[in-house]
Amino acid sequence: MLRAVAYRSVAVQGIDALRLERIVEGAQRFNRMAGVTGAMLFDGARFLQYVEGPADGIEGAIGRIRASADHDRLHMLGDAVIDARRFPAWDMSCLMQPNTVLDRLFVARWGRVDHALDDAGTPAGGVVLLRRLLERPDA
Numbered sequence: 001m002l003r004a005v006a007y008r009s010v011a012v013q014g015i016d017a018l019r020l021e022r023i024v025e026g027a028q029r030f031n032r033m034a035g036v037t038g039a040m041l042f043d044g045a046r047f048l049q050y051v052e053g054p055a056d057g058i059e060g061a062i063g064r065i066r067a068s069a070d071h072d073r074l075h076m077l078g079d080a081v082i083d084a085r086r087f088p089a090w091d092m093s094c095l096m097q098p099n100t101v102l103d104r105l106f107v108a109r110w111g112r113v114d115h116a117l118d119d120a121g122t123p124a125g126g127v128v129l130l131r132r133l134l135e136r137p138d139a
């Protein structure tokens, strides 16, 4: 079973490029092993992350994410069972984005456990917005 989770959080004060690099490296190391793919967006103050993969891998990643002292105020945006990965080639690099982009993603629909993620596949859905961003990072 594949599971997809999206959440938002607030970075602790004083996160710099080096710290961000450590976060991404740690995430990539674990995620590769756990079969987790996805994307992380950062606007300088807030994170939005989308992870997808086998349920046990996602549980492990979420445990590490929750335990991280680099951010707080985690808020789940979506948590759904999916039939196929949406971002199989995305290995959790961190994309810097303006806060207006994160604002839009925070209010997008991300799918719930009791709905299929396809629910979020509507034009306003978070997955659709995210895919557009990842395919054209400069757009």
Ligand SMILES: Cc1cc2nc3c(=O)[nH]c(=O)nc-3n(C[C@H](O)[C@H](O)[C@H](O)COP(=O)(O)O)c2cc1C
Residues within 6 Å of the ligand: 009, 022, 023, 024, 025, 026, 027, 028, 030, 031, 040, 047, 049, 051, 060, 061, 064, 065, 068, 069, 070, 071, 092
């Ligand atoms: C915004 C954010 C996203 C993260 N994403 C992941 C992730 O996808 N997978 C994972 O295993 N850990 C993830 N982590 C945990 C970081 O990799 C971890 O905090 C980093 O390795 C630093 O570890 P340390 O606190 O032991 O120095 C995330 C942490 C933050 C703050």
